[in-house]
Amino acid sequence: MELFLDFFANTGFAMADYRNLIMLGIGMLFIYLGIAKHYEPLLLVPIGFGILLGNIPVFKGLGLGIYEPNSVLHYLYFGVTQGIYPPLVFLGIGAMTDFSTLLARPVLMLLGAAAQMGIFMTFLGALALGFAPNEAASIGIIGGADGPTAIFLTAKLAKELIGPIAVAAYSYMALVPVIQPPIMRLLTTRKERLVQMEEPRQVSKREKLIFPILAVLLCCFIAPAALPLLGLLFLGNLLKEAVVTERLAQAARTSVIDSVTILLGMTVGASTQADVFLTGKSIGIFVLGAVSFGVATASGLIFAKIMNLFLKEKINPLLGAAGVSAVPDSARVVHMVGQEEDPTNYLLMHAMAPNVSGVIGSAVGAGILWSFIIG
Amino acid sequence: MNGLEAIVYHNGFSMAAVGISIVFTALVALSIIIAQLHKLLLVWDNRKALIQKLRGKRNASEAAKAPEPDVSDFHNIHEEARQFNILIQVMGEPFSLPELIYLAETRGIRHPHATAAHLITKGLVFPDNKGFFLWNHEVYNQLVKGSRH
Amino acid sequence: MRQLNAQETDINEIKELGFFRDLLPEEWAEVYALLNHVSTIEGEELIREGDHAHTFFIILRGHFMIHYRDGRALTLNQRGDIIGWSTVISPFQYTANVTSLTEGELLAIPGDRFLELVQGHAALGEKLVKKINETLYHRQSLD
Numbered sequence: 324m325e326l327f328l329d330f331f332a333n334t335g336f337a338m339a340d341y342r343n344l345i346m347l348g349i350g351m352l353f354i355y356l357g358i359a360k361h362y363e364p365l366l367l368v369p370i371g372f373g374i375l376l377g378n379i380p381v382f383k384g385l386g387l388g389i390y391e392p393n394s395v396l397h398y399l400y401f402g403v404t405q406g407i408y409p410p411l412v413f414l415g416i417g418a419m420t421d422f423s424t425l426l427a428r429p430v431l432m433l434l435g436a437a438a439q440m441g442i443f444m445t446f447l448g449a450l451a452l453g454f455a456p457n458e459a460a461s462i463g464i465i466g467g468a469d470g471p472t473a474i475f476l477t478a479k480l481a482k483e484l485i486g487p488i489a490v491a492a493y494s495y496m497a498l499v500p501v502i503q504p505p506i507m508r509l510l511t512t513r514k515e516r517l518v519q520m521e522e523p524r525q526v527s528k529r530e531k532l533i534f535p536i537l538a539v540l541l542c543c544f545i546a547p548a549a550l551p552l553l554g555l556l557f558l559g560n561l562l563k564e565a566v567v568t569e570r571l572a573q574a575a576r577t578s579v580i581d582s583v584t585i586l587l588g589m590t591v592g593a594s595t596q597a598d599v600f601l602t603g604k605s606i607g608i609f610v611l612g613a614v615s616f617g618v619a620t621a622s623g624l625i626f627a628k629i630m631n632l633f634l635k636e637k638i639n640p641l642l643g644a645a646g647v648s649a650v651p652d653s654a655r656v657v658h659m660v661g662q663e664e665d666p667t668n669y670l671l672m673h674a675m676a677p678n679v680s681g682v683i684g685s686a687v688g689a690g691i692l693w694s695f696i697i698g
Numbered sequence: 699m700n701g702l703e704a705i706v707y708h709n710g711f712s713m714a715a716v717g718i719s720i721v722f723t724a725l726v727a728l729s730i731i732i733a734q735l736h737k738l739l740l741v742w743d744n745r746k747a748l749i750q751k752l753r754g755k756r757n758a759s760e761a762a763k764a765p766e767p768d769v770s771d772f773h774n775i776h777e778e779a780r781q782f783n784i785l786i787q788v789m790g791e792p793f794s795l796p797e798l799i800y801l802a803e804t805r806g807i808r809h810p811h812a813t814a815a816h817l818i819t820k821g822l823v824f825p826d827n828k829g830f831f832l833w834n835h836e837v838y839n840q841l842v843k844g845s846r847h
Numbered sequence: 848m849r850q851l852n853a854q855e856t857d858i859n860e861i862k863e864l865g866f867f868r869d870l871l872p873e874e875w876a877e878v879y880a881l882l883n884h885v886s887t888i889e890g891e892e893l894i895r896e897g898d899h900a901h902t903f904f905i906i907l908r909g910h911f912m913i914h915y916r917d918g919r920a921l922t923l924n925q926r927g928d929i930i931g932w933s934t935v936i937s938p939f940q941y942t943a944n945v946t947s948l949t950e951g952e953l954l955a956i957p958g959d960r961f962l963e964l965v966q967g968h969a970a971l972g973e974k975l976v977k978k979i980n981e982t983l984y985h986r987q988s989l990d
Contacts, residue, residue: 429729794918814946815910829919
């Protein structure tokens with residue numbers, strides 16, 4: 324009987340407290356949202372399952388938990404804490420992304436820059452709420468709406484916040500179709516939403532080939548700290564456009580990114596152990612993350628309206644909302660909101676331009692914050 | 699420490715201002731460069747003519763002479779394949795190769811003859827053994843798939 | 848069409864082309880004396896249907912299209928492929944158009960002299976006409 328009681332004392336049933344149950348509930352919610360609601364299933368399902376794994380109470384000292392040295396999860400988590408996985412995800416994104424809409428209409432790149440206002444406004448907000456500068460920078464980057472970038476910067480500046488920041492970033496990315504439309508409708512008039520975009524010019528293969536080389540050199544000379552992310556993003560894109568490296572591009576956009584996404588999602592989920600996740604700071608991070616996302620969307624929209632004051636060929640200001648780098652979700656949302664007003668208005672292709680420039684902008688923003696804080 | 703005091707203490711305002719300025723600088727510079735890229739490429743493609751024009755050596759007889767075809771960029775056939783594919787869709791299959799070349803020529807497609815030869819070499823266009831030609835949709839789809847991702 | 852100079856022609860390589868391979872040294876010498884090395888540019892018309900068959904060609908490099916009025920066509924790009932059999936077959940008029948699709952290099956034999964050679968040297972003539980017939984058979988008489 325004593326043996327049985329000893330055994331029972333070491334099971335999850337005996338060790339669980341209400342916080343574990345809350346986190347298990349959150350994990351299951353993520354899995355539900357991913358599978359049933361199709362909200363970013365490729366991210367939410369591994370993260371949700373990781374939350375389950377991380378919140379099964381285990382006996383400390385057995386080398387099972389993600390924060391225990393020598394545990395399997397700890398080794399897998401190494402790719403997150405050292406910022407290895409995010410650049411590999413960027414390699415795959417680069418190999419998937421077609422920059423031709425951006426090359427056809429480079430002015431739309433400014434919308435991707437404007438949306439990064441969210442990062443810096445939230446950085447200020449987090450400082451005002453009493454977060455240390457390294458934490459504030461990590462929280463601000465949630466406004467970039469780019470999960471890998473947020474994880475990368477947090478891994479460099481505030482490792483202890485990776486769990487809540489990653490979960491917040493991916494949650495808000497998944498909730499793009501819920502968060503963005505009300506802001507878009509609020510800040511634009513019906514007439515503005517009806518604006519139809521001109522057909523973009525044809526982009527030659529040579530332009531697409533030269534672009535990743537030019538872009539990586541220019542951006543990394545300006546913001547060298549963006550090198551790990553942008554370096555691999557543009558390498559992936561060059562592999563795609565070069566055609567002769569199709570096998571490598573194919574691997575980058577399938578097996579590499581898929582494997583890394585599984586490991587990244589699962590370990591980030593597992594890092595949300597109740598005792599480190601359910602804290603006042605996490606609540607602050609979630610609130611600020613939502614604000615950051617909203618500010619980023621609004622900045623893009625307002626900047627698009629300002630641009631229209633100067634442009635001969637008016638742009639649809641909804642495109643500004645696609646400046647947040649949730650690729651391609653925010654571009655899809657722009658298209659959807661545009662079509663609600665006019666079913667013949669096809670904005671998807673045009674929205675991809677600020678969307679992909681948002682990816683570049685948020686990586687540059689992360690690099691800048693990193694160099695400011697460690698400098 | 700909270701509020702404005704914390705922001706000022708940590709130099710937050712200047713970090714945010716400089717940060718967003720650098721993001722804008724990078725993306726504005728990139729957008730300016732890529733906006734000029736296609737123009738620079740056009741100048742590069744016509745460099746011989748431009749040099750001749752600058753040197754003023756071009757006389758009437760030389761001007762009338764057909765330029766030597768430049769097929770240096772034919773290692774990449776995506777764009778040519780796309781344009782020819784559109785023409786073939788209009789013509790229907792099987793199609794006449796000389797007619798296809800004629801159509802391409804009249805629509806201003808560069809190097810229609812060499813492009814046709816290139817597409818045949820790459821297996822995108824193949825004979826039906828009755829004197830007409832067919833478009834290899836499978837190879838074309840692979841090509842398009844390869845370029846899209 | 849541009850005439851190339853002798854240095855640009857590798858005699859030994861040409862001798863190994865299928866069309867000439869079975870020739871005896873003295874026969875080869877006769878044929879070689881007639882060969883001109885010419886180059887073409889993209890889109891150049893080599894042969895026009897209905898014209899007097901003035902030249903017989905052997906492809907060294909490049910892509911060529913033989914095409915007919917009814918829209919049919921075939922393309923040739925193999926080294927050693929021949930164009931212009933009408934030079935040795937009555938009524939000695941070209942039956943198709945030939946256009947150079949790319950830059951190319953060919954061996955050209957003046958039609959009348961080629962005919963003289965074929966008619967004047969029975970054994971040599973038989974060998975060459977046999978080669979031409981084989982080619983025509985493979986092309987299913989499109990040329």
